[in-house]
Amino acid sequence: MLTNEQTGDALKKLAGTLRDGEKGFSESAEKVDAANLKTMFGELSAQRAQLASELEPLTRQYGETPREGGSVGAALHRGWLNVREAITGSDDYAVVAEAERGEDVAKGNYEDVLKEELPADVRSVIEAQYAKVKASHDKVRDLKHSMEAAKEAAKH
Template identity: 85%
Template sequence: MNNEQIGDALKKLSGTLRDGEKGFADAAEKAEAADLKSMFSSLSQERASLASDLEPLTRQYGETPREGGSVGAALHRGWLNVRDALTGSDDYAVVAEAERGEDVAKGNYEEVLKDELPADVRSVVEAQYAKIKASHDKVRDLKHTMEAARNK
């Protein structure tokens, strides 16, 4: 990969992290259970920290990190707000939406990691991917636990 491609990949991850930051903040607001509010708030803060950690590397490769998320994510959140206003949402629905967002984040990191990356970039992206995967798995497992409880 050339520097421009590396910068583009890092900018994409930066946007992914900002999307997660906003998505988890929204989830924290919508969740009813205090433990969910706390978990989502913590994950939002983690995503903000990861995005900040990625900024110097993104600049090093000639790109300006995204301060906001992607247009697609903003549109998705807007649609969810409309849906929630019409149908209401419960904690299970909030967790299910968080899992969908985590699927996208995990996929974006996996896509970038398929490329030939310089060692400094790869080490940062792999370390962040480990955190993304851990939160993905936590949210996925929580959704499955909630699903099982609902189906009893």
């Protein structure tokens, strides 16, 4: 079983991941042209904000102060995204592909935490959130693949 401090650290990590996703999806909604993508990214940003808010009381309960912003790694990722965008410009496909990369990280962070022996109250919350994060990941991944297929079909 994780100590209270380790549990608090794990919750803090996931809350940071969720805040990263909230910001990333919000930025993605601003960058895309297609109305359906703007709506989807806006909804996913709101979902991540809500999930992060769910973790904050638990994080405090286990002795940690929730992060206000995202993680350092995500800040670096966003910085790289901004540099790449300045060089290449971004179309909707590029934004969706970046969102999928962010979702891969989020899903992986949840899977890492779920490998630990968590207190039952924490595990139930994390498992429920993981199901939502995984569903979002799969939705973005499937969208990226369908956009790739459409691009390929347009070439022929």
